[in-house]
Amino acid sequence: MTKIKLKIILFVILMVFGTQVQAEKNVLCIQKFLTKTVFNPGPSDGAWGKKTETAINQLMSQANNFESQNIKKSDAEKICKTLSGSQGSKLHEIGQFKRFPIAITEDIGEIKSLTDFDFTNITISTNVTYKRCAFDIIHSEGWRRAKGKVGIKNGTLVFKNHEWYAGLASSGREHLLNEEANLKLTNTGVHGILPHVSYVAEGEVDKPVQYITLGKNYIKATKPSYFEEGVEGSNNYTDRYGSTYTFQLSFCS
Amino acid sequence: MISRRHFLSIAAPALALSGYPVHGFTKEPIEGRIIVIMLQGGMDGLLAIPPVGDDNLFKQRKALVASNPLKLNPLFGIHPNFRNFSKMLKSNEASIVHATSFPYTGRSHFEGQNVAQSGSKLPFSTNTGWLGRAMDFAKITGKALSLDAPLLIRGAPEFDNFYPASIEKTRSPQTALIDLIKETHDGDVMIAIDKLSRGSMSGPSRLRARDPLSLATKAGESMRELNGPRVAVLTIPEFDDHSSIGSTTGHHPELFTLLDNVFYNLKIALKEQWDNTIVLTTTEFGRTVQENGSAGTDHGYGSVGLLAGGLINKSSVVANWPGLASKDLYEKRDLFATIDYRSVCSACIEAAFGLDHDFIIEKVFEDKKIARVYEHIFG
Incomplete structure (x- = not known):
């Protein structure tokens, strides 16, 4: 036992x-x-x-x-x-290298441009449809800030594609240029006439969104005769720095 | 065709069911794309991706930390100007490799850029580039776009490094390459390339063609075509900020914004091809940990690599963090590079071209000691 x-x-x-x-x-x-x-x-x-x-x-x-x-x-x-x-x-x-996981908790937020351009929902003239028009935004001193192509579908602008231009940094208007289409220009930085060419697929909106408000202030052209009345024309607007720009449509087809 | 990203999204849960699995390494054939963004001048990796969880960062750098970095995890943050890139990180389309560098500690731009392009340990030891060699081995020569030639070395022999090694004796690298691409394509691609050629070769447009944002869009548009180029090289210069580098705002942060928008433009322009693409930055070296007397930083060693694209499956910061205490610095002044950036390049080649790691390090980099980080970036 x-x-x-x-x-x-x-x-x-x-x-x-x-x-x-x-x-x-x-x-x-x-x-x-x-x-x-x-x-x-x-x-x-x-x-x-x-x-x-x-x-x-x-x-x-x-x-x-x-x-x-x-x-x-x-x-x-x-x-x-x-x-x-x-x-x-x-x-x-x-095990030879460490990976640290991404844990972003803060809101990255909508990426907003400081500019005032918004091409969305701009009604030019109801019941008007054009496959393609040219648009330009011209600074009061004559240099072009933007150009591109839009369509008009039932009176509303539809992006085709566009290009954004910034003027010369040496023009003394850096406060404007700094906000210009995501590009910073300085006298010593990325120089010269720099465009922002942004790809915007048809019907889509550029991101960061470029804001411009035309809408009801849009002046329908009646002259000269090569502008088709009610569709092609121009609209002046003033940004927050007091600079005046002209938005114009032309060559609709 | 099923994309690799989609494949992994299906495959991953299955693997997770088997005990303690390791996520699978797939080699299904893909028509991957590689886009290299060369950040010339030496990007300050500590300003771009500050290790906010390392107390020594704030002891070493009095002013050169952005006041409001976006927190990625307890150790790392990201400069607030990388907003698009941060969104990509959040959606598992981007990753970061920190404390990394090509194996070059000499602090000369010319030598450093040569090492970064050639992939060799010794500057000027070869007249071909790592990407060109990889393309040759993967048999995809002749489908590369180097849209933004650095002006200083354009036409110099070593500039052939940007192109498939089989393209030699070019009268002008850019025109010859575009001509070659035109010869090998037809239809819409040929027209697009022709437009690009005209746009980049004439008058005021020349400036436009070298703008990184424009180039990103053009490259993406070309590369999304079915038989479009599979490789592109872009350059963002001017990172060599010995003075007034900036912190929250300033010159380096402005370049961050530019780089951030280049990533974004590439993604938008590539459309569905983004899923088969890896974009990676390279820079010849990092910058000193401490600022100098002119509120800038000088040539250093370790820096950071940013990667984005649909080939990435899970975002992370890959780093064997060496620390920022003075004793941890390279020569008591630079961030130590604990990852050979050629490992990252190898992983990108493996992911996009399907070449085997051992083959890549032996044939492309001729250095069998290069570690594999494929699993860390693409796994």
Whole structure:
């Protein structure tokens, strides 16, 4: 009876101890693997500590595109098998560099231009449709700020494509040019006559949106005769700096 | 054809079901596009992507940190002028590689740019470029656009680096390349290229053709064609801000806005081809961690690489962050580069051209020690 009891106790002790040794072996296997990566497991001592747990969770999370992991000491055997198996070399490769996930919580917001141009929903004349017209925005001093092509569909402007021009930085109007179509011009910076050529697919709106408000102020041309009455014409508007511009449509077909 | 992005969106959940899986490496053939934006002069990576979680940033830099960077994660922020790029990061279409550089520490623009273009460790040791060689090996020579030739080196022998290595003895790299492309295309593509040719070669339009925003649009429009070019190289110069570099506003931030809009214009113009595209920036070196006496920064070592395109599956900042304490700096003044940027170039070639990493590092870069970061950027 005593002998049997002793044997059982010894067996249990061996089992527990053996399992513990095996567990330590698995932890050591993980730690040794991690020391060859950028994820620091702390000392390779076979003891499952906070550092080891954090490091292996970070590695496996990175390998799985930042899916959160919850690897515990009880998973050590499974993890050791993974690291020693066919996925080991790939995990080793992944472990050479750290990836920091993107977690943008702030609102990036709508990207707005400071300009006052908005070509959307400009009604020129109801029930008028033209496939293509040319438009220009001319500064009061004569230089063209923008040109491009629009269609008119049932009286509403529809972008075809357009190009935005900025004038010479040396003209002394940097305060205007700074806001010009996303381009900063300085006397020493990106120089000369710089256009902003922006691709705008048909029916789409440029982004950042260029705002201009014409609408009801649009002056329908009656003269000269080559402007078709009610469609082609021009409209003067004044920006917040007091500069006057002319928006004009021409060559509708 | 199923795009790689779509493929991964289907494949990823399946992989996640199998224990502790590693996301798959796919090599299904794609007609990938590579666009390189060369940021000439040395971009200040710490101003673009400030490590706001590193306290030493604010100890080392008194003024050259934007007052309102957008926080990407606990360690990194991004300059507020990168609004389009930030949106791409949020929608898993962009990634950042930080504390990186080509293997060049000499701080000379000419040498640094040569290393960045040739992919060699030694400046002027080869007369071909890494991208041109990769195109040759991938058998896609003759379909490249280098729309914005840096004026200073245009026509010089090393400028052939921008083009497929098989294009030699060009009377003018730009005209010869466009002629070649015209010869190899017909229909609408040929007409588009012809317009581009005329636009870039004549009168006042010459200025227009070199404007990065215009070029981005033109490149994207050409590259989205079925048989359009698969490679483009754009240049944004003037990053060499030894004085008045700016912080929230100023010259470098203005260039950030320009770069940000180039990314945006490329995406819009490429349309559905964006899904098969990777855009990456290169710069010859970073800039000093501390500002100099003129509110600028001088030539340094480590910088940052910005990548965007539909080939990216999951956005992140890839970095083995070396720290900004004085003891952690290269020669006690520069951000240490812990990632060889040629790894990033290799990953882009692998993703867009389908070449194997080991082949790329052996044949294209002739350096078998270049690590693979494909999984970190495209995995």
